[in-house]
Amino acid sequence: MSTPSATTPARWRALTHHHLFWPVAVLVALLLVNVPFTPDFFAIRMADGHLYGSLVSIVLFGSPLILVAVGMTLVIATGGIDLSVGAVVAITGALTCSYISDQADQNALAGVFLAMGIGLVAAVVCGLWNGFLVARMGIQPIIATLIIMVAGRGVAQLITDGQIITINSEPYKLIGGGYWLTLPFSIFVVAAVVAVTVALTRRTALGLLVESVGGNAEASRLVGIRSMRIKIMVYMFCALCAGIAGLMISSNTSAADGNNAGLWIELDAILAVVIGGTSLLGGRFSIGGTVIGALVIQTLTTTIYTIGVPTQTNLVFKAAVVIVVCLLQSPKFRAKVFGAKGRARVTAPAEPATPADAAPKMEVSR
Amino acid sequence: MAEPRPVLEMTGIVKEFPGVRALSGVDFRLFPGEIHALMGENGAGKSTLIKVLTGVHPLDGGTITLDGKAVRIGSPLQAQHAGISTVYQEVNLCPNLSVAENIFIGREPTRAGRIQWKQIRKQAAEMVDRLGLDIDVTAPLSSYPLAVQQLVAIVRSVGHGDSDGEGSGTKVLVLDEPTSSLDRDEVLELFRLMRRLRDEGVAILFVSHFLDQIYEICDRMTVLRNGTLVGEHMVADLDQVGLIELMIGKALDQLEELHEHQLRSDVGETLVKAEGLGRTGGIAPFDLEIKKGEVLGLAGLLGSGRTELARLLFGADQPDSGKVTIVGKQVPMSAPNDAIGAGVAFCSENRKTEGLVPDLTVRENIILALQASRGWTRPIPASQRDELVAKYIKALDIRPANPEARVGQLSGGNQQKVLLARWLITQPKLLILDEPTRGIDVGAKAEIQKLVVSLSEDGMSVLYIAAELEEVLRLSHTIGVLRDRKLVAQLTNGPEITTSRILETIASGEHQ
């Protein structure tokens, strides 16, 4: 808006106001915290033709979360939320593993692919159901997806008959626990999914239409955006991402646990999206921010482990990070703590025409 | 006769927002038992002054004197306690609660902490009765139409202080655009109530965009421009032209120019034909023809079915009966997509809720309709997109001319232009404009009206809806007259058609 005379503060301001500044800053700070405790924290070494190192394992262990969070980002951008992803993770894992375990030869590629296909189809069906309730029936997303969140784990346990199904399939093991080109195979899966998502949203007009639907649903209908279709698609995509995460988790442990697989991952994923700077109210979204947000959460877990704090305090730290990140993103908090300077948006200068405009509106993003 | 002492005096009021001085030293006074209009264009500082008065914004300079005593108003609650009550354009009540509870909430009579429901219902019924309204106070507020809800809001405002010791009785009632979504009967009902309150000695501050209403109900007016006071007049002493000149600070050249304008005389063949199109609860089945290059104006009171007719032609609501043919082809009209595909565009009267996506940029808002029609798989190439956007920002003089600006930050007039650009870019055959000039300043109004004329000259058909009959009369080739959700007449514009002729048609409900 105003052009400051000195360029350095202007650049600094542009940088700090970039929507990825705070997420990246938090991530870097968290990574640096590790250095005094583990001097070779950033070192990556090669053993048995595989790369090892803290950074690699952060990405590896964070893979399922990144997947789920990327799908969640699109759902949140449409103004929705998907609480059922954890249950979908469990259902996919349960179906796939129970199918593989029924095979005579668990290593047969055809069988594994078919099993994965069944699992992913089930996931997409869950997404279709969520999308149907939200877009077609007009039910609030938080409520609509609560249904599968509650019932889904029951279904997963039904599939596994309440047991933990263990399998022994080499090809299936690759997805979540194998290596390829010296790197964990999961990283390639994640990279592929993120790349596809970014291409899907930014190379096409999908991203714009999603942001429009999330920003103003009725206006979007009246410009002819088929928002019902877009919402259903987005919920299906989110469930598909959760399904892939489910494959990854069950493959990593070679087991399907209907009760615990993907437990609380929906909360972590939503958190990752929020840390990444996408508003829970919908509209603008950032896939890059979400990936960083998911990495922040995983780094936090790793950090707690490496700096020697008892692991059970993990959740307390997570709570602290949630609070800090949300406070930093709250315009009201920043205004109170850092003063209102440079944030003209906190109080709009133009006089709002209606009192509704003056409604306190929460803005998480930027 | 000596002037009575004003009940409210605001002196040297200053209010600053980051980068903007919204009010610089405004004086304002209000006498008991008068209805006082606060006039000004958008951005003149009306809303800010009201918000300062009602405690929404803290004031940066100046004094407020109430009943001769200096007061500090820090919150809406303090304002209420001081005797200043406000009713806004949007009804600020809770639809899920009963009428009685809405009147009393926050000051319910209690005994030992227990709310006395019987007393509340009895008193609420009495208050409603005393003001001559017939409302069942036990019914939920949501079961009443908006106009009644507004009356309830006024009952709540003025009832304050009668029922408890905290308040000192309403001395000042602020009505901030209460009439903008009411139809004529409802406005009359509101005016009846306002006069009644005035006669009881309440000072009423009234804000409305409708000049006729101001001249009908108000005793005195204060005019603001650019955050300064430009004058306080008795309504009887200032005519409409004088008032408008005070408001915009220049003579009415722009508007005069349009008055002189000759309508394009040769309209082409039939473009859109609706036969027996109707929707229960919306509008009775009607037949309508719009020719190529024709401007069809719709005249009728608010709630007469103008918007409903337009929405049916756009597929925004689904019709129960009838069919629409566009260039000889029948269009199903089950969703906006069908109409858009056939070349129909619709700018809703509700810019904010049905038009803009406030978080997106000007550019994104402009290309939205075009992109939606292409589907998500075929994005508009970046170079073509930027060129188009730049062209329309320039053509419509959208300010700031920055495609990256968030559209939510633009002024009302510029937002309206963004919406126009959004549809013009799709090169529609029929452009439906529902109250495109509502709530925007006079300059932008004139520009938009000129644009309609030139679009018509270029062969585009326009369906034009406006509350002001002069506007419809000035622009339209044909005027469709609506009454009670029925299209009652279609008049071909000509020298013999005047606003009073249209009013007669509305009043009689038939074509003479």
Place this chain on the structure above:
Amino acid sequence: MSATTKTRTAAEGRTPSTPAQASTAARLLGDRRLPVLVTAGLFLAMYIGGLSRYQNYGFGEPQVFLNLFIDNGYLLVAAVGATFVILSGGIDLSVGSLIGFTTMFTAWLVERQGLPLLLVIPLALGVGAFGGFLMGYVIHNFEIQPFIVTLAGLFLFRGLCLVISKESISISDSTVSSMAQTRVPLGLGELSIGAVVALVVLAAAFYILHYTRFGRRVYAIGGNEQSALLMGLPLGGTKIAVYTVSGFCSALAGLLFMLYIQSGDPLHAVGMELDAIAAVVIGGTLLTGGSGYVLGTLFGVLVLGLIKSIIQFEGTLSSWWTKIATGVLLCAFILIQRAMTARKQT
């Protein structure tokens, strides 16, 4: 012709019961009590179904019915707290964690620190209420969505459980066990202290919601927050109080759960916020806020409890059917709510 005539027709169209025959309470409830009646009807139908199917297995015993209160007292208390939050248009995800934390906290204080129970109870309630207060404070003052703030609360309290101890702490304190075993005779059967406390909480909540200014403010804020603010209602105070009530109820539910199960465990009540929310929704409260009754929440809890009992009586059904049945019911009620609100809007 005028607004008054419209008024009359509108009023007639909306209020099916004539004012003359409607009692004071019924008029207060209006037709918004329909979802509660549906839930009550469902409960009755399920109960009668259970009676006919398991009559020979003692389902008809009054004590089986009373056991619903004994076995679900803690859930009822938690759900009552959640009702306040949901009525105000918010949501509280920290319920389950706070319950788990309270069991751990009290078990630790009583068993490991040797503090008397009478001192520990107010302490635990205070901590719960304070936790709720803090969340409400952050939600209101920094305008962060309740969903996120209470999510942080969920993590925090579950984390604090684990900080106290990773292992479960069983309680052998004599006061606790005697309190747990105390039964209040009711003629046909008996209730535990927990069940009695739950019913008292329910009655108190009903009174607060319908007969105090605070209660009405909760409804007002849930109906339209912006309006409530402009009507001069203390928005912040009410919101903070709502979360404080929820925190208090969760802590109380934690104490009842501790009495019921006589141990503290870091994994107690995982996901119980979902049960509480499900009970509230099945009880007919709109998740968008502003409409619903605690009485509905009671029926919601009873329906969930009855599902558990029926599955126990059935014998062959595995425990996960509870989750599936809850989900199906939730779905049904959400669709009913949807149909009702859609009808109202037209």
